[in-house]
Amino acid sequence: MNKATTQKNTYANITAIGGYVPKQRRTNKDLEKVTDTNDEWITKRTGIKERRILEKGLATSDMAVHAIENLLVNYNKKLTDIDAIIVATSTPDMPMPATANIICEKLGIDHVWGFDINAACSGFLYALDLGASLVESQRYKNVVVIGADKISAYVNIQDRSTNILFGDGAGAVWLEPSKETGVIDALMQSNGQGRAFLNIEAGGSLHPYSELEEDDDKKYIKQDGKVVFKQAIQSMSEACLDVLNRNQLTIEDVNWLVPHQANKRIIDAVGKQINIQEDKTLVNIANYGNTIAATIPLCIWENTSKIKKGDLVLLTAFGAGFSWGASLLRWSI
Ligand code: ACO
Numbered sequence: 001m002n003k004a005t006t007q008k009n010t011y012a013n014i015t016a017i018g019g020y021v022p023k024q025r026r027t028n029k030d031l032e033k034v035t036d037t038n039d040e041w042i043t044k045r046t047g048i049k050e051r052r053i054l055e056k057g058l059a060t061s062d063m064a065v066h067a068i069e070n071l072l073v074n075y076n077k078k079l080t081d082i083d084a085i086i087v088a089t090s091t092p093d094m095p096m097p098a099t100a101n102i103i104c105e106k107l108g109i110d111h112v113w114g115f116d117i118n119a120a121c122s123g124f125l126y127a128l129d130l131g132a133s134l135v136e137s138q139r140y141k142n143v144v145v146i147g148a149d150k151i152s153a154y155v156n157i158q159d160r161s162t163n164i165l166f167g168d169g170a171g172a173v174w175l176e177p178s179k180e181t182g183v184i185d186a187l188m189q190s191n192g193q194g195r196a197f198l199n200i201e202a203g204g205s206l207h208p209y210s211e212l213e214e215d216d217d218k219k220y221i222k223q224d225g226k227v228v229f230k231q232a233i234q235s236m237s238e239a240c241l242d243v244l245n246r247n248q249l250t251i252e253d254v255n256w257l258v259p260h261q262a263n264k265r266i267i268d269a270v271g272k273q274i275n276i277q278e279d280k281t282l283v284n285i286a287n288y289g290n291t292i293a294a295t296i297p298l299c300i301w302e303n304t305s306k307i308k309k310g311d312l313v314l315l316t317a318f319g320a321g322f323s324w325g326a327s328l329l330r331w332s333i
Contacts, residue, residue: 051152060089084112090120091151091154123292240274309331
């Protein structure tokens, strides 16, 4: 369907944003002490200098709560106005209840529809599209969309193919209805063909923790970096061009590209493929690494001084599944 010809009565607008990263830093130098790696290699191959690590005893919900509190401090919003909370995460506090429920309890609100979705690194884009649809349906007015992950809980610190990449964090946006254009379109895709190349096998019903030996490495995140690398570039580039195309827009119309922050070389390659001017791509990977569902809201949050009201923003992500997509929106703050 050509979305550009579909007139919307109501648009979902992002009217507030917040973020949070834990204080504890894990630098490249720290990793040199535990595995056979070095700062120069990591910087050159990934663009990452350090990541943030959430302390033991705290969980994904704690970071999400901090992100919402940060949003409330900076924008004129009331917790009691929230109608729905959608949490994109692959690292919920526990299998049940949903992390959204735990967040509500910690915030002291008990009137919202809250639930989690898991689409790995594409989670925030999936949740944003879902949240925007709820607002456009006019059945929900104030929808909070969160991307939050404590992926450090699944990183084997001895595994240099993953320990260099991942860090913890959370970002949150507030969606509201408006007659002005906000979220324009989203093109989300997924398949199961990438399952073998990027996964955490244990902790679900197939390999429950109760059946694992202590040294079983199924409890850790594992990947074939090369396969993921190539597929990420191809899928994100295609999704960006497709979503622009079906809205009769070109790359010249885009003011900002906010790509999932997985590897600076992936970001650069996507930029080249879609032919976007280099200084239009927002990047903060050096400081946080890959925070899974949190990378995109965190990157926008850190760059709100650059993005002006009415700017056309293109978001794109790729992750486990494989799952991927691209979203288009007019910035509305
Ligand atoms: N430190 C030092 N040397 C290393 C390291 C390391 N951490 N890892 C590999 N090497 C060495 C290898 O042994 C190899 O040495 P050799 O040439 O002597 O054989 C050399 O460096 C190159 O290794 P490659 O595995 O080819 O390194 P590559 O350039 O593919 O980089 C990386 C690996 C960073 C994991 C990359 O493949 C990548 O980023 N892939 C994408 C993965 C990803 O982003 N996953 C996140 C989830 S999905 C998403 O968010 C998109």
